[in-house]
Amino acid sequence: MKKVDYIIVGKGIAGTxxxxxxxxxxxxxxxxxxxxxxxxxxxxxxxxxxxxxxxMVKSWMMDETLPAxxxxxxxxxxxxxxxxxxxRRIVKIFAEEQEVNFWNKxxxxxxxxxxxxxxxxxxxxxxxxxxYAFVNNAAHLEVVSFLNHSHNYLQDKCELVNEKFDYNQIKxxxxxxxxxxxxxxxxxxxxxxxxMGNPFFNYAQFKLTKGELLELSIKQMPAxxxxxxxxxxxxxxxxNNFTLGATxxxxxxxxxxxxxxxxxxxxxxGKIISLPIEVISQRAGIRxxxxxxxxxxxxxxxxxxxxxxxxxxxxxVLYAPYFAQQLVSFLENKKPLPPEVDVNRFA
Numbered sequence: 001m002k003k004v005d006y007i008i009v010g011k012g013i014a015g016t017x018x019x020x021x022x023x024x025x026x027x028x029x030x031x032x033x034x035x036x037x038x039x040x041x042x043x044x045x046x047x048x049x050x051x052x053x054x055x056m057v058k059s060w061m062m063d064e065t066l067p068a069x070x071x072x073x074x075x076x077x078x079x080x081x082x083x084x085x086x087x088r089r090i091v092k093i094f095a096e097e098q099e100v101n102f103w104n105k106x107x108x109x110x111x112x113x114x115x116x117x118x119x120x121x122x123x124x125x126x127x128x129x130x131x132y133a134f135v136n137n138a139a140h141l142e143v144v145s146f147l148n149h150s151h152n153y154l155q156d157k158c159e160l161v162n163e164k165f166d167y168n169q170i171k172x173x174x175x176x177x178x179x180x181x182x183x184x185x186x187x188x189x190x191x192x193x194x195x196m197g198n199p200f201f202n203y204a205q206f207k208l209t210k211g212e213l214l215e216l217s218i219k220q221m222p223a224x225x226x227x228x229x230x231x232x233x234x235x236x237x238x239x240n241n242f243t244l245g246a247t248x249x250x251x252x253x254x255x256x257x258x259x260x261x262x263x264x265x266x267x268x269x270g271k272i273i274s275l276p277i278e279v280i281s282q283r284a285g286i287r288x289x290x291x292x293x294x295x296x297x298x299x300x301x302x303x304x305x306x307x308x309x310x311x312x313x314x315x316x317v318l319y320a321p322y323f324a325q326q327l328v329s330f331l332e333n334k335k336p337l338p339p340e341v342d343v344n345r346f347a
Contacts, residue, residue: 004028004158007179007187009165012041013143014309015190016150017320019158020076021328029158030182032165040192041316043285045213045243046141047227047235048318049090051113056106059315060293065322066137072321073141080153084145090135093128093230093272103133112137123222125273138227140235141317165191167199170306177305186331188307193286200300201308205291205346208253210284211314212261213245217278232268241280244269246314257282289313297327298343307331308343 006022008015011033022029048069050062059065073085094100100116107113114134122128154160170187171178177187189198193208219240228234235243247261262282269277288310290296296311309327312319329335339345 001178001181001183003183004030005185006030007032007177007182007184008190009033009187010190010192010194011035011147011151011160012190012192013044013147013316013320014041014192014312014324015188016041016147016154017072017324018188018190018309018327019154020150021321021324023154023157025328025332029154030161030184031154031158032161032163032179034164035162040211040285040287041143041147043211043213043283044143044316045233045235045245046143046146046317047088047233048139048141048315049135050137051110051135053092053229056102058110059318061322062318065318068322068325069318069320070139073146076146076150080149082145082149084142084149086140088138088140088225088227090138090227090229090233091122091132092135093122093126093132093228094130095230096130100130107133122228123224125220125222125275126228127272127274134226135229139317140227143317172303172305175305177303184305186305186307188309188327190309192288192310195288195308195310200303200306201296201310201343203301203346204296204308204311204343206311207250207289207291209287209289209313210247210249210253210255211245211287212247212249212257212265212282212284213243214262214265214282215280216242216244217280218242218273218275219278220275221273228272230268230272232265232272234269234272253286255284255286257284287313292345295319295323295341296343297323297341298330298337301344301347 005027006029008019008031011031019029019031050059116131116133118131122132169180217240244265290311296308300306330337
């Protein structure tokens with residue numbers, strides 16, 4: 001029987017970041033993933049916004065998670081000799097004067113919000129009758145590129161097995177666990193929304209949401225590196241190519257794309273620009289959100305050999321580096337987890 005320090009189940013953003021953190025701590029790791037093309041990580045836009053526009057408050061724990069994220073992905077670029085992470089500005093386009101007034105009230109509290117700028121046009125073809133403002137300290141991770149480069153790196157650093165995990169193959173020892181022909185200290189479940197089928201962590205209170213995105217070609221769009229936001233976001237990539245998102249659906253939890261979502265996104269975009277648009281593709285995925293909108297970390301309430309790292313929701317790119325560090329410190333150094341993310345808050 002082969003011995004490793006940790007077995008990780010899942011290789012989306014959470015599982016990949018966790019594997020990288022453990023490998024950098026010189027731990028031996030086995031990663032098991034069935035390479036599901038519809039995982040939330042593979043449809044994620046990778047956009048990080050430091051402000052929640054709906055309530056105009058900072059993203060939760062941004063002061064801790066944002067620096068950890070910046071450092072982690074920048075280091076990964078150096079490690080992989082690749083480019084997939086960048087700082088961006090978000091252009092908030094105001095829909096009415098009341099939004100401008102609310103923005104001004106909040107701007108005193110948040111240094112990364114610019115003062116509102118008047119003007120009927122942010123750039124040519126982008127109408128802004130009530131003006132606009134910038135959100136600084138935003139960022140973008142090209143998620144698929146990051147996952148692919150991480151996969152290539154991890155191939156040389158740990159074992160990767162492409163198969164569906166079988167919970168029935170788990171056997172518990174006094175302070176270890178076995179899975180098939182492997183023996184480990186812990187199994188860390190990073191399964192995203194598929195954790196709903198995990199019989200060990202069925203007490204975690206998931207509240208899943210379906211999201212859909214469009215990939216667009218807008219050939220007459222002026223060049224910009226800024227992300228536009230007015231009820232939807234328009235994220236520029238290479239010249240004339242954009243990602244438009246995102247929808248939120250709490251009732252339809254299938255992974256099928258829908259015409260309703262497509263029309264909703266395009267109608268909202270039509271209030272920002274009036275240009276010919278070509279839809280290149282549409283993607284759908286299920287976000288592993290939690291009832292209280294906080295991540296899920298920690299040990300199973302009975303089987304201490306089992307660990308969960310999940311519930312990152314729409315902010316997986318932002319949360320994964322910081323909370324993976326927290327979880328490694330907990331597992332290796334017994335540093336307590338913040339109670340608001342400990343999975344056993346639901347136990």
